Amino acid sequence: MNLFFDESGEFKAGVAMSQQGEAYQVELPSGKRTKVRARDVLLQFSAPEPVGFMAEAQAIADDIDANFLWEVAGQDEFGFADLGNEYFGHEPKPHEAAGLVLKLHSAPMYFYRKGKGRYKAAPEESLKAALAGMEKKRQQAxxxxxxxxxxxAHRLPDAMRPLVQQLLFKPDKNSIEYKALDAACSEMQIAPQRLMLAVGGISSAKELHFSKFLFESFPKGIGFPNVQLPALPELPVADVQAFSIDDVTTTEIDDAMSVTRLPDGKVRIGIHIAAPALGIKRDDALDAIARQRMSTVYMPGDKITMLPDELVDVFTLAEGDARPAVSLYATLDTSDWSVVSTETRAERVPIAANLRHNDLDMLVTEENLATNAGEYPHKEDIALLWQWVQMLEKGRMAKREAFGLRPEQTNRVDFNFYVEDDVVTILRRKRGAPLDKIVAELAIFANSSWGKLLHDHGVPGIYRAQGASGNGWAAKMQVRMLTHAAPHQGLGVDQYVWGTSPLRRYTDLVNQWQILACVEHGVTAPLAAPFKPRDADLFAIVSAFDAAYGAYASFQSDMERYWCLRWLAQEKGDAEAMRVEATVLKDEIVRLADIPLVIKLPGMPQVARGAQVRLDLLRWDEVDLTVEARLLDVTQNAGAEPALDEEDMSEDLQEGDAEPVPAEPAAETAPADHPASE
Incomplete structure (x- = not known):
């Protein structure tokens, strides 16, 4: 006896070898034996043999029209044998009945299964909807x-053009566009972003990186809404002639300085910071713009400003005008360079000059300052500031050592990027050059002094703190953002706020509101300040700033790496490989000498940090930002640039300095990864 049965929704035929109670021992055509319950048996037949039976049944099923069968079935529940009598016009033969079962089971849109061998025809409306859906899927396929x-064929379908970024960065995996892209990539063995580059959906690797960042951080675009420029309060005009020191590309000039020689022989140093807080008020439309962006975004050759250009133009410390500023004045006794007193004022500051690193770096050197050589604007003021900032740095280093840290390294090299018409120039700048140090030390002094001012008045602010927290060296050296004063051991100061870049960092704008409250209201400042002690919104700002700043830092790092690879392509020419010098930073990590490109050399022999190596750069990828290099030899050069020690690793390669990336590009202020940068 042969059986036709249902095994977990699959219909099979086999020879019944034996029966025990309600179960059969059945041998399948493959020779395999299986146990079949009696309730799963639909038909018993003697001929033909199972293989031929199933072939005949399938032929019957293929010949049955589902639409006609549905019309014959009616709307009542039925057994397949009953329908067989109606459909075939006679009691169906075993293979006909089996073919009918196969057809019913293979048409779930037409027939709903109600039990073993029992079905019910789908309602007409449901069937129409199901058929329409099937047709839609067929068309989509x-x-x-x-x-x-x-x-x-390396052509981008028109329907996919407006979806390129979404397909690459946040795809709807159920869409036919994504399924098509995924299928094409699988067949061509290529990554989606590379295929989009090949078909013209993305024009270049640079656009790929930039588009990804904008998609994630600026989904509504980088344009600004129309803004109404604020009315400024009446302010006294300072009796100074201030000047700034920035890179030639700087447009957001946040800080300037002045030197006034007093009749009693003392000197008054002015640190003047642009004052958008005098025009922007908490929770107004301009504040909403700044808070949404949190910071200016920097990349080689371009930037996305925190504030609209027309608003920056109102507050930037441009030469030839008296600009609104928050000024910190320090009166010095030049006999020992001690600070006699400090005072903070809101005022208009005449800006006599915007000096540029590009014009002065070769003139304002330590050697020229020591011998009074060279001629340049504000020469005497710069010479005096140079003397004071050396004392400031010495004091910070003493306190840093008191915290248990080694002195900062000042003989390392920083790099400036300049991009024009997609051609990149990367220039080396020695860290700690006089102009850098003047700007950096004045900024640290101002931020530390204003941090103390807020603390003394009981007004919260956004502080940067480092050290004495957590377990282990890395945890202790991690920079934290707090709303109360705490030491920044890496800088060697008792407290440190961000307050000297309010045109390009939202934290500095917030702190400037708080500083102005202290200046205007004195002891009642805690009641008048925009942010009160333990203000939940201040904590929210800290959290949001950390997230945004981290994303901006990662993007800036990626774009600097991209332009380093572009520089390699420019320099390599037609050579098969490019030979370069590099310095070992740690283990298998090396940094090229001519550009700030850090790469990993797996399997490199253990060598001391600071050792120089020669490499052949074989290949690099501007999409993945990877580099394939070959080690040629290792030279323990005593004159090599020192590698990062543990403190520098925590500061430069994590976020352990006063101004981690993304800072204003190194050329615009001080080196972006330098603890003293601002």
Whole structure:
């Protein structure tokens, strides 16, 4: 006896070898034996043999029209044998009955299963909807196949053009566009971003990196809404002639300085910071713009400003005008360079000059300052500031050592990027050059002094703190953002706020509001300040700033790496490989000498930090930002640039300095990864 049975929704036929109670021992055509319950048996037959039976049943099923069968079935529940009598016009033979079962089971849109061998025809409306859905899927499959063929032919389908970024960065995996892209990539063995580059969806690797960042951080675009420029209060005009020191590309000039020689022989140093807080008020439309962005975004050759250009133009410390500023004045006794007193004022500051590193770096050197050589604007003021900032740095280093840290390294090299018409120039600058140090030390002095001012008045602010927290060296050296004063051991100061870049960092704008409250209201400042002690919104700002700043830092790092690879392509020419010098930073990590490109050399022999190595750069990828290099030899050069020690690793390679990336580009202020940068 042969059986036709249902095994977990699959219909099979076999020879019944034996029966025990309600179960059969059945041998399948493959020779395998299986146990079949009696309730799963639909038909018993003697001929033909199972293989031929199933072939005949399938032929019957293929010949049955589902639409006609549905019309014959009616709307009542039925057994397949009953329907067989109606459909065939006679009691169905075993293979006909089996073919009917196969057809019913293979048409779930037409027939709902109600039990073993029992079915019910789908309602007409449900069937129409299901058939329409099936037809839609069929059409979509045709469209998808067409998309795949176009992509394989390196043509971007028109329907995919407005979806390129979404397909790459946040795809809807159920869409036919994504399925087509995924299928084409699988067939071509290529990554989606590379295929989009090949078909013209993305014009270049640079656009790929930039588009990804904008998609994630600026989903509504980088344009500004129309803004109404604020009315400024009446302010006294300072009796100074201030000047700034920045890179030639700087447009957001946050800080300037002045030197006034007093009749009693003392000197008054002015540190003047642009004052957007005098025009922007908490929770107004301009504040909403700044708070949404949190910071200016920097990349080689471009930037996305925190504030609209027309607003920056109102507050930037441009030469030839008296600009609103918050000024910190320090009166010095030049006999020992001690600070006699400090005072903070809101005023208009005449800006006599915007000096540029590009014009002065070769003139204002330590050697020229020591011998009074060279001629340049504000020469005497710069010479005096140079003397004071050396004392400031010496005091910070003493306190840093008192915290248990080694002195900062000042003989390292920083790099400036300049991009024009997609051609990049990367210039080396020695860290701690006089102009850098003047700007950096004045900023640290101002931020530390204003941090103390807020603390003394009981007004919260956004502080940067480092050290004495957590377990282990890395945890202790991690920079934290707090709303109360705490030491920044890496800088060697008792407290440190960000307050000297309010045109390009939202934290500095917030702190400037708080500083102005202290200046205007004195002991009642805690009641008048925009942010009160333990203000939950201040904690929210800290959290949001950390997230945004981290994303901006990662993007800036990626773009600097991209432009380093572009520089390699420019310099390599037609050579098969490019030979370069590099310095070992740690273990298998090396940094090129001529550009700030850090790469990993797996399997490199253990060598001391600071050792110089020679490499052949074989290949690099501007999409993945990877470099393939070959080690040629290692030279223990005593004159090599020192590698990072543990403190520098925590500061430069994590976020352990006063101004981690993304800072204003190194050329615009001080080196971006330098603890003293601002």
């Amino acid at each position: 045709l469209v998808q196949a067409q998309y795949v063929e176009e992509l394989k």
